[in-house]
Each structure stands twice: as structure tokens, then as C-alpha cells.
Amino acid sequence: MYELTHHQAQNIVDRMMKDIPYNINIMDHTGIIIGSGNNTRIGTLHHGAVKAIKQRKTVEINNDEEFVKKGINLPIELNGIIVGVVGISGEVRETRPFGNLVKSAVILLIDHSIALEKENLKNNLKQEFFNLIINSDTIYTSELINQALTYGIQLTKPSQVIYVESPNEITQELTNSLSSFKISKYSLCIIIQETDKIEATLQQTIGNQYPDAFISISNMNDTISNGLLQAKSAMRVLKGVYSNEKTIYYAKCEFIVDMANLLKNDTRLERLALLLEKNEELIKTLQLYLNCNLNANDTANKLMIHRNTLNYRLNKIHNITGKDPKDILELTELIFMLINRIK
Template sequence: MKLSSRLAQSIVDNTMKQIPYNVNIMDENGYIIASGDKNRTNTLHVGAVEAIKRRKTLPMTDEVGSYGQPGINMPLIFDGKVVGVIGITGKPQTVTPLASLLKMTAELLLEQAEQNKNEVKYENSLNSFLYQWSQVTDDINKNTGLLLEADNLKIDISKPRNVIAIQCPPEVIKQFRIDSADLSLPITANTVLIFTYLPSTIARCIELCKKKEFNIGIGDSTTSIGISVNQALRTLELSKIFINENYIYYKDIKFIDSILNSNIYSDKIISNFRQLEDSDTGKELIETIYQYIKNDGNVVKTSNVLHIHRNSLNHRLLRIHEIFNLDPRKTVDLFKLYLGYIYFTYYSYKS
């Protein structure tokens, strides 16, 4: 650990606000790197050189040269090595207690700086590993490099995990609390992935997102973590497109996703949906199709949701039949309308 001049000068400046003595901090070679007297920086401190050589505190009772004033010099020890010296000008018996306190403070700051450095290094290594791991969609045992990195980071990747994708404000991502057994990876300014095998974490995330109205998607539990990542992000995407708060797990949208991936849409049906979207009356018919499907073709429930009379709903169903040449009251025709609605909604969002 090398004592930086920036940290040293900060210690000097803050200390001299509290005491009426000049403070110097020297590096491991005895050169002054911080001082209350700026003219002394980058000059050799004779007393510090001797303190470093002997590895012990040395009082200076007499003046030595133009700058060698009485005072005390205490070596700074970090990890068993002398990394610098604290010097305070004044009568040794007066300034020694102050120097001892300052030495302890400086060494604690060095320990904290080293700890922060190690934490940043670990976090960077962890994020790099998680990013690479999140791309793996096959057997993790085929990737020797990732297995070794996981071992170094003490991560058991043999456990099946769910990936949770959450969209929320950036300041919330930074404050997001997870269990010590969980792992998190921010992938955009407002999206974070959480890797967990704990049901309690999943329950807590769902509860928080419902309360705060954050978007959430949860992939299946698997050791091929990239699959769960893709599922979680896909759930997040489709729940936004279809505006359904009940689409939380991938299993909730798997059927829709399979339909979209199968490309079995009808251009004519989608064209009809697009024409309806150009007018308020047409938008009412689109909403009618959606609610009629959502309510299992139940006329009473659909009428109640739409706040219209049953006769009005029947009139709308007749109009839908005329426009699409598909009868919503027939199962196969209704399914074709459902397929059209899915593709129309998806591509409208995308475009």
C-alpha cells in the first residue's frame, strides 16, 4: 500500500484545523508529501529518514538545519511495512500524544482505503463473471474458465437458480437489498438482474414491485443461467406490451411467446386490426375483442367490464364478425382473433 500525497494532504489539512502545530507527512523514503508549510513538500526530512531506518518513534529536541525544528516523528506501519512518517513540530512531550492519535487515524484510513480498493476489485471481478455467466445457455460444466472463476469467487454455480429482472429508477437499483446468498447484476441504468435460489427472495421482490409498481419478470429455475436470464427479460418485455400485472413468471407468458416465435399470423387479420386502430370506434372493438377473450367469451362478465349493455356487446361482436369474417362466438374463429390480437399488439409496440 502506497501512501498517496492526496490522502496525506487531506489528513494534514483537517488535523491543522484542530491543533496549533505544523504537521508533515513523509513517504516511505522520508520525502515530505504533505505539509502545513507548502514550501517543504518534496524535500527530504532528516528526522523521518532516521525514524524509517530504526522503525520507531524519534523525538527531535534540538533544531537541525533550517527546517529541523524540535518535534516528533512516528513511522506509519501498514501490513508490517513502513509506508510513511507522521511528523509534528513542537515540544516532544506536548505533541507526542497528538502524533500518536494522528498515527492511529492515518493507519485506519490506509486500512479503509485498501479495503475499499479490494472491494472495488472484487465487485469488478464479480460483475465480469456474472455478465459472462448470464450468456451461458448450455451446460456450465463445458466452460472450464467460468468454473475456475466461480471457484475463486466462492460461488456455487451447480445450484439451480431463478433470474429476476426488475425495472426501476437508477437510485432504487443502487439501494436494492438482497439476501447475502443472492447475486445482482445491473445491465442498464434502470434494469437489474438478481440470481437467486431462495423462494423468500422471489416473494420479497414480487411484493416490493407490486407495492412500488415496478416491472418484474422471473425466469425458470435452472443451472443454465442464460436461459433464465432470457426468460426473465422476455417476461419483463411482454408484461409491458400486453399491460398485464399478472405476467410475472415466464410460465405466465410462455404460450404467448411460443405463438410469437412460431410466426403463424395472418396479414389480413393484422391489417384489419390496424384499420380499427385509426378510429375511436375501432379502438372500442379492439378492446372488446381483448376483454371477450380475457373473460372466456362470457357475455355478462365482458359487458360488466366494458360497462355496456349486453345488447351493445352483441352488436359489437356482430361488427367484429363483419370486419374480420370471423365469428367471436365460435371457438376456432375466436382463437384466430386471439392470434391476430397478439401479433398486432406486439408489432404495434415494436414499431
Template sequence: MKLNPQLAQSIVDHMMDQIPYSINIMNEHGYIIASGNPDRINTLHVGAVDVIKQGKTLPMDQVHGSHGQPGVNMPITYEGQIIGVVGITGDPAKVVPLASLLKTAVELLLKQSVVDQEKRENEKSQQRFLYHLLQATQDHPAPASLVAEARELNIDLTIPRTVVAIRCQVTDLERLNTDPTNLTFTLADNIGLVIVQADFVRRRLLKQLAVQKIAYGVSEPTTLVGQGAQQAVATLKLRENFQDDHLTEYHQVQIIDLVLKSHLPVQSLVNQFAELFGSETGKELITTIREFIKCNLNVNQTAKHLFTHRNTVNYRLEKIKEAFHLDPKKATDLFQLYIGYAYFVNRDDLTSDIFSLK
């Protein structure tokens, strides 16, 4: 264990704001690595050398050359080893109590820095593990090496887990995950994953997200975390793209997710939706067909949601019929429109713009 000069200097700067004495911190060889006097950095402190040799606190009652001033020097220890010295310049009778407090503060901060470093390393190891675990799907099961690593992290891969995809910043993910048994991972596009084992923990998390009106998607329980992550993210994105807050569970969107992955030949419908999206009138038609579907083909309910008259809704439905040559009031035609709309709103190049459809 070695003293970090940056940490040592920050301690010196903070303490010298509180007390009217000059402070020095020396490394294990007696060289000053932090000081209230910048000119003394990297110079040898003879008092510190004596402290290191004798292994005890030594007061200095008089000047020792240009590199030793009256004061007191105390050893800084970590796990029984002297790793440095802290010194305060001044009358030893006055500064010994302050030096003792400073020595204790430095040692506590060192211990905390070690704990924090270990925590960061553990988090990095867990994140690397989760990155590889997220590759585990039905087509690509977890390799034996990953299973062994899971055991070292006390993670049982045979237990089904639910993945919750959340639209949030990294800092928000840390705040939202209140259960230490959960695993978390941050994806691109401000999507955080919370991998939950216990069902009551999942219910509590979802309740919290609902109260705070944070968009999320939930996978089916699975031992294949990568597959669960795909389901959760698909649910979240479909919820956002369809602008339907009732879509929260994968089973609600599974059919449309599979349809989208089937790459059906609906490009002509997608092109027509894209053409409509280029004008305000066209956007009104797209919004109308979306709400008409969400309202289960109920014209009155659609009009209520759009804050307009039912005759306006009927007029727009006729315009949709003319544009697509498909009647939205006929089940088979509406099915085609719905599929085309689904492909349209889930285009990668449209994701950031589709939220303008209010």
C-alpha cells in the same frame, strides 16, 4: 504497500482543522508527500530519515537546517514494515500524544483503504464473471473455464437460480439487495438484475419491491443464468409496455414473448396502430383496446377503468373495427388485434413514448 499522497494530504488537511500544529507525512524515503505547508512538499525531512533508519519514534528538540523543525516523528507501519513517517511540529512534550493518535489514525485508514481496494477488485472480478455467465443460455452453455472460475468464487452453477429484473438506478440496486448470497448485475436502461438462489430470499425481495411499488420481472428457476436474465427482462419490459402491474412472472408472458420472437407478418397492423398513435383520438382507441383486453372483454369494467360511459367504450370499439377491419368483440379478430398491439408496444423506437398512453 506505499503511502498514497492524495490520501495523506487529505488526512493532514482534516487533522490540521482540529489541532493548532503543523503536520507532515513522509514516504518510506523520508520525503514529505503531505504537509500543512505546501512549500515543503517533495523536500527531505531529516528527522523522518532518522526514524526510518532507527525504526522508532524520535523527538526533535531543535531546528535542523531548513528542513527540520522541533517536534516529534513517528514511524507508520503496515504488516510490520515502516512505510512512512508522521510528524507534528511543536514542543515535543505537547505534541507526542497527538502524534500517537495521528499515527494510529493513519495506520487504520491505510488498512481500511487496502480492504476497500480488495473489495473493489473482488467486485470487479465478480462483475466480469457475471457478464460472461449472462451469456450462458440454452444455445450457449457455460464453457469449462467459466465453471472453473465459478468454483473459485464459491458459486455452484448446478443450483437453479431465479433472476429478478428491476427497474432502478445502480445505487437503488445496492440498497434493494439486502442478502449477501444474491448476485447483482447492472444492465443498460436502468435495469438491475438480482440473481437469487433461496426461494425465501426471492419472496422477501419481491415483497419489498411490491411495497415500494418498483417494477420488476421474475424468471423461471434455471441453471442457465443468461436464459433467466432474458426471461426476467422480457417480463419487466412486457409489464411496462402493456402497463399491467399484474404481469410479474415469466410464465404469465411466456406465450407473448415467444410470439414476439417469432417475427409474425403483422406489419400492417403495427402500421395502423402507429397511425392511430399520431393523434389524441387514435391514442384513445389504443388505450380502449388495451383496457378491453385487460378487462377480459367486459365493456362495463373497461368503462370503469377508463372513467367513461359504456356507450363511449362501445363507440370506440366500433371505431377500432372500422380502422382495422377487425371486430374486437370476436375472439379470432381480437386475437389478431392483440398480437398487432403486442408488436406495436414492444417496438424499440416506441418504448420511451408508450408511457404516454394513460
């Protein structure tokens, strides 16, 4: 049997009393007041509610008595079971017109609450499943394989992972797709097992709703945990090195990713990152210089600055970090610095 909580009941009372000029009480299935415009009555037994529960019908009380106040009390039924009672205190002839209105509103709010709880349970189960499949220690048991089918995933088939990071909060609508899983407010994982669906997913599902999102795509993998690891690693390269692109495939940067992972805790790169940490202009200049394949003219044009200004910035990077962007070996260190500053 569904049980009303104090929190639900009080929320309903507070909302209804904004529009109705009478005190409203909501009682549980035993007649105990669990929501009221009069806080002192919460936790006490409402005798009018007890009578309404026993008689399974509306009870009107015309006069104040020792344990009851005049008003109208209507049982709340869900699927033939009384889950509570709503009471309106006041003259019966005045409160009667509001009775069924309040009762209907209460039932609607309860139905909404039940639907929300079911949706939350469904989302929690989906999240628990996702947490399992992205754990590299998880074994694909027959039970997990069967559960995956619920989300349109065949764990026995290779898959690709699309990893999305958006500057705006990702809505529930996008995660309603069976194989889409929310990682955080601003990140999402989509599991694809048919490679011909990648482009359509990128354009129709993500591109239309989140044009400013960064997207990385893994290789085909036997496990989803490996796919997500690849996609996240590629994301670091995308956000660290590229300033004018929104999408990257792990296959494009696999070697760089592997090297960056080896250097992940290198204190020398951390030191370089700290030196440039507060100078976004220099970081963006370095990124665009790389994006333009070290072509100074293209870089200056895209930055809309004079080439001398570009040379001044590149020299400034050299002076601050001790690494010359025009020297291929020292530029390599700067590249890994850009990647490893993205966590």
C-alpha cells in the same frame, strides 16, 4: 508491502487538519512527502521522517534547521512494516499530545482503505464472473464450474433467473448474497437453482426492501445466459402491457415474447409508439383496458372515470394511431407496440 498513495495521504491530511491547528505532513516509506497542508512541500524529502524510519521510533525536532522544521514525526507501522510517517509541525510540547492521536487516526483510515480495496477487488471478481456466465458464447469449463461454487452456483444444474428493476438505487446489501449480481444501479439478477426458494426470495429478499420493483422470472434453463434473456424479455412484456402488476413469469408470456422479438425492429410499431409517445394517459388507459380483459366497466372503475370518458380515450387512440383498440386484430398491433417501446 502496502503503499500509501498521494490521494489517500492528502485526504487524511485534509480531514485531520479540520480538527488540529497545526500543519500535518504524511510521508511514504522512503520519507518523501506525499500529503501536506503546505502543497509546496509535496514531493520533497522530509529529513525528520527519514530519521524516524531509520530509528523505527518517534523523532522530536525542537528547533528549525536547514532541511527540517521543528515538530514531531511518528512512524506508521502495519504488521511490523513501516509504510510511512506522520509529521506535525510546531512546538514539540504543543504537538506531542496530538502525535499518537493523529497516528492512530491515520492507521484506522489506512485500515479502512485497505478493507475497501479488498471489497472492491472481491466485487470486481464477482462482476467479471457474472459477465462471463451471461455471455451466450461462454463455455462452462471445469475452472469456471469451480469458480461458480464460490457463489453458491452449480453450473452443471439447471437454474432460474430472477431479474429485478427498481425505481430506487439497489443497495450493496442486497447484492451481498452469493448468487445475486448487480447489473446496473437499478437492476439486479438473482440465480436460483431450487424452485421452492423462488417465492421466499421474492417476498423476503426483494419484496420487503423494494416493494415498487418490477420482477420477472425465467424458466429453468441449462445456461444462465438463456435465463437472463428470458427474464429480460418477460420484463418488457410486464412494463409494456401491465400497469397494475409487479411480477411476471416468462412461462406466462413465452409466445408473446417470441413474437415481440420477431417484431423488435418493425418500423410500423416504432411509428405507432412515436404517435403515442407523449400521451401517458392514453398509454395507461390502453394498458389497463388490456389488464381488465377488454372489460370497459372494470377499466372505467379502476381508472375512476365515466365509461363515456373511457370510450372517448379509446376512440382518441384509434384516431391518433389508426388502430382500433376494440378490434381484436388491430389491438394485437397495439399490444406489440406497447412491448417494443420498452427497451
